Each structure stands twice: as structure tokens, then as C-alpha cells.
């Protein structure tokens with residue numbers, strides 16, 4: 001399918017004898033152009049379908065101008081100010097994130113997660129009092145993601161220099177999660193005790209979608225990797 005303009009797309013259907021050209025108007029017909037553009041922006045966001053995009057756009061359009069300014073400023077500021085914590089690589093506007101700089105956190109217990117969404121899921125349990133390390137993904141040879149593309153060497157350095165007593169691997173139960181866990185366990189075992197969270201979840205489940213009780217049990221039921 002080739003997108004020619006905002007309104008038109010051309011779909012070529014090909015069988016052995018026939019090449020058909022179908023011109024179809026986009027579903028956004030009936031919307032004035034600036035509104036159609038706004039709906040289109042929302043539709044590009046994950047988990048937002050055409051109906052939700054229309055609802056959000058029409059809702060925003062009815063809001064007072066100062067509210068729209070506050071909304072767009074929050075978006076622009078978040079984009080320009082939020083980077084990564086230099087220690088754990090969680091999202092942070094400061095050099096060190098709130099978790100790393102919190103003296104009440106147990107610095108001898110470090111939980112490894114694939115990305116910040118998993119960290120936030122574990123934080124929602126309010127049970128874990130240690131610190132984190134965000135890898136930035138999982139090892140996946142099929143997708144061309146090798147260990148050198150993730151925050152792995154920084155993890156090993158950190159565990160060694162900060163005298164971390166236990167590393168908990170909280171990675172998705174999937175082929176990539178298992179591969180990464182085994183790789184990390186082998187690298188980290190000379191420096192510290194390594195455990196992996198227990199799952200009451202089927203293979204392939206995303207950590208970020210697990211409920212708080214399941215995640216708390218998974219943390220409590222962690223097993224040492226040997």
C-alpha cells in the first residue's frame with residue numbers, strides 16, 4: 001500500500017491476470033484538516049485506535065487555551081529534560097534518579113530489569129526496597145541485539161565497585177529473557193549472589209502487565225541461580 005497524500009491511498013491488488021487500482025479516501029474524511037492532523041498524531045501512539053484518537057482530539061479541542069498550553073509545555077519539557085540516570089539508566093531529569101539518590105534504599109540489593117516500564121511495575125508493589133539497573137532491552141540474536149548494545153558492562157562494573165551482595169534478575173520469562181538471565185548470571189557470579197524472580201506467569205508474559213500481588217510473590221519466591 002502506498003500513501004500518496006493525506007487523503008488518498010492507492011492499493012494495488014494483483015492476481016495472475018489482473019492489476020486493479022483502488023483509490024480509497026481515508027477514514028478521516030469529514031474532519032477539517034487541522035483536526036484530522038491532530039487525530040492522526042494521536043493514532044500514531046501505542047494502544048490508541050481511531051475512535052480513541054478522535055475522542056481525545058475532540059476533548060482537547062473543547063478545553064480552554066491555557067490548559068492546552070500547559071499540556072503542550074508538559075510534553076515539550078518532558079522531552080527536553082528527561083534523560084537517563086547515570087547509575088541505573090532509569091528515566092531521570094537529574095544526574096542520579098530518585099531511587100539511586102534515596103539513602104533509605106538498600107544499596108546492597110540490586111534488581112536488573114529490561115526497561116523502565118518494568119522498574120515502574122516493581123515500584124508499584126511498594127515491597128522492593130533495593131536499587132535497580134535498567135538494561136535497555138534483552139539479548140536477542142534474531143533481532144541483532146547483542147550484549148554490547150545493552151547496559152551490561154556498566155552493570156558488572158557497578159556490582160563489583162559498589163559491593164552489591166545480591167543481584168535479582170527480573171526479566172521476562174521468554175527465550176530472550178532466559179538467554180539474558182543465563183548470560184548475566186555467568187558474568188556476575190564471581191562478584192555476587194545472583195537470583196532470579198519466580199514467576200506465577202506463563203512464558204512470554206510481560207513483566208509490566210503483571211499485577212502487584214503476582215510481582216510481590218515473584219520477588220519473594222526468587223531462586224538463586226547456580
Ligand SMILES: [Zn+2]
Nearest residue numbers: 085088097100
Ligand atoms: Zn538511578
